[in-house]
Amino acid sequence: MATQHSRSAARLMMGPAVVLLLGWMLVPLLMTLYFSFKSYLPLRGGDLGWIGFDNYVRFVTSSAFWPSVSATLIIVGGVLLITVVLGVLLAILLDQPMWGQGIVRILVIAPFFVMPTVSALVWKNMFMDPVNGLFAHLWKFFGAQPVEWLSDASLFSIVLIVSWQWLPFATLILLTAIQSLDSEQLEAAEMDGAPPPKRFVFIILPHLGRAITIVVLIQTIFLLSIFAEIFVTTGGAFGSRTLTYLIFQRVLESQNVGLGSAGGVYAIILANIVALFLMRIVGKNLDA
Template sequence: MATQHSRSAARIMMAPAVILLLGWMLVPLTMTLYFSFKKYLPLRGGDLGWVGFDNYARFLSSSAFWPSVQATLVIVGGVLLITVIFGVLLALLLNQPMWGQGIVRILVIAPFFVMPTVSALVWKNMFMDPVNGLFAHLWKVFGAEPVSWLSEASLQSIILIVSWQWLPFATLILLTAIQSLDREQLEAAEMDGAPPLSRFGYITLPHLSRAITVVVLIQTIFLLSIFAEIFVTTQGSFGTRTLTYLIYQRVLESQNVGLGSAGGVYAIILANIVAVFLMRIVGKNLDA
């Protein structure tokens, strides 16, 4: 049992790491809050003084704000839906005995290690290009007119690209959870005559609830800040401008650091609202 002296020594040894972590988080947040109340134009006069909540009002009243929030939530929701459903199916498939099982698992997980920029470039040029892309050639084989995916189905294309990248992560977590399932329960249910769908619905799926919760929470954190895929493919056009990309445009393209900082605060608020919502709806499974 730890004594008071050992606990004090542990706190002292952990203090540098905690201080560094707090500084890593608080310094950027403080700077963002600071600049959000100022009119700061680096290439057009620099620091032009305090403007109060004017940046917040301008960003919120912008015609691009609410569409960017909507696009962000649609992308997050679409990717979560695809990765959870197909992640469960792939995990069930990979859990079955097969020849070359280890190699198959590595191939399925491989897309997660591809950089988002590279992944987006591959999909844009090799698959979705309306002239030379693989999908265009497939469409021509069946006598159909090739589709310009990134302009005609832009939001769906972004969801597909991001889902391809995050599906291995969901599959890996869910496969680990399935492998921890007590086989005796499934064997007992099978001996009692329960059909496969009933065994999945009453035994496997409840067992996966905690893993699904972890997948949803972790992916949501990263998906709310999606940027590289949009920058490489559509550059925010055709309704794919997310809140993160809108902030980028305000800061780098418009050179308005104050306005972009206000957008960053809104992004933090949105992320916290979504996180609280998820914790209340699905996060309770972690305590089950």
């Protein structure tokens, strides 16, 4: 509802944001597509011509591909599982009456604000170092042999670090969702004779359904592209090379831009599949 005048003003004012984002999306995307069909090695001859779908085939048939897919799935799946399950429990705990709720909330949220490079380094050195790390001290205290976390259990270690970073996010969103639950619903269920476990399963959990879906989707998008945590801890070694990191290595370390670009196109397609689901949910919410 507005006038022609304000509608044209609106179009004009939306212009800069739309044009910038359109450029930001299209230009690199088209360039990536272009490179992905070329043999392009900047340090070894540069542009060596069109090679069709060779890069796409080579990327998926290389020995590093399937391990990187499984590493990605383990990291994303593991972090999602840990953050959602612990997040729900923590959110319910934080929703209980207690003293100092605000402070506990702050303590729980804090890791989310820690720079990824900082958290990765702190965990790598001060906790997971097999000689001087706190875990090593702890293991020795109980007479056990300290674990070489980042080489012997690299994926587990990365999942642990990343879960620590994302647990606050899941908790915060689930807590917000729990708090929006109408307490009369719970009281009605109580009047109807539902014991606490049943109230959790039949009322709280369904109410959290949407929030959990959102947490899963948003985290998936971010987790698919985690980079710094791997960059500073293992550098992709010891089986911790994810799809993102593999592409990064192809492009910058081995300077095979064509191959890396093909990988990039795969990553873009993958992210878009996840994004599609997220959009559905957010879009529905827009109508409300």
